Amino acid sequence: MKNTEHNPTLRVLNILETLASNPEGLTLTEISEIINSPKSTILPIIHTMANKKFIFFNEKTYTYTIGINSFCVGSSYIGNMNALQFIKSEMEYVVKKTDEICQMGILEGGEVLYVAKVDSTNPIRITSSVGKKLPAYCTALGKAMLFNYSKDELNKFYPLGLKAYTKNTITSFDTLFEQLQTIKKTHISTEYGEANEELSCISVPLMNGHNIIAAISVSAPSFRFTDEKNKLIIKYLLDAKSKIELFFKEHDINNSQLILNK
Incomplete structure (x- = not known):
């Protein structure tokens, strides 16, 4: 080579x-x-x-x-690690309360990159892996980070159109954009069998001001996604979102490229 x-x-x-x-x-x-x-x-x-x-x-x-600038660069990396540790502690609490897997992702172009996860103890649970990528438009994690983009920008992300992975996948840019406008207002993103018919997911963006840093989600087999379960997941995701975003603000975290110490 x-x-x-x-x-x-x-x-x-x-x-x-x-x-x-x-x-x-x-x-x-x-x-x-x-x-x-x-x-x-x-x-x-x-x-x-x-x-x-x-x-x-x-x-x-x-x-x-x-010199001092080398220290500043190193401190920036340490700050990101502290942020990840804090986020994972909140994810662990979400898992404790919902007993479902909690994942974190960042946006890379039109894809969501999964950078952290906390598994549940439920005997019937979703398996996932850090480092995988999926199209953002058909995942709750991805849509939680797409809502600030215009229709033109979405088209540039997916020049070949929106591929259908299941019968539930959104394949219309107009429908996707309309859903993203709702997510922009509520900061709650959902996905019911769009990437995998048997799986459903709820996600919230993690922001510092108007800057979307990342997103966290809770996923579960679709048969467990009752109305009661939905409300429980949303409650604890929003609680975690508030705490994490306060941490971002206090520590001036604006770097979307959070790197997990694997």
């Missing part, structure tokens, strides 16, 4: 990794020796990184250490 790694970028990453492993600091000569790259090659890179505050130069000791 052809090596597609970009050498200048590799040097930047090697410098960061080296300084992160040596918090006491290193001289230019020491960095050069450790990453096996000539001083003349890495000097302009190091100057740029120092100017951008990704590394810090101590004029007294002539050593370099990790």
Whole structure:
């Protein structure tokens, strides 16, 4: 397989990794020796990184250490991890109260990517996997994240039209758009056998202001989706939504690309 790694970028990453492993600091000569790259090659890179505050130069000791902007980037990743941990704790509570699987997804183009799940203990339950993708228009999770898009934008997501996966799948853009307008008002998305005739799902978007970060849902075999069950699921999903969105606001979470530590 052809090596597609970009050498200048590799040097930047090697410098960061080296300084992160040596918090006491290193001289230019020491960095050069450790990453096996000539001083003349890495000097302009190091100057740029120092100017951008990704590394810090101590004029007294002539050593370099990790800078404030590297810390900020790392803190942003940690913030996302804390957000995921908080979301999963709320999902666990939803599962405890409904005894059905709870899943979280993010929107990638016209697809929903499943990034987290908490399984139920029910002997008859849905099996799912993190990392799978489904068309957003036929899932409650996906529709919970599509409602801010126009008809033209929806058409661009699905240039070949809306494929029918079951007899219940919405295949009309007008019908889909009309349903999305209702979801926009209620923030409750439903799907009854649209992707799989035997499964039903309810979902709510997770937002920070008008920005849709992700969505969480509860799915169950359709035969268990009674009116009473629906009301129970909606209650606990909305409760979780309120708590998670407060967390987003307090921690300024606006990144839709939440990455689960697998």
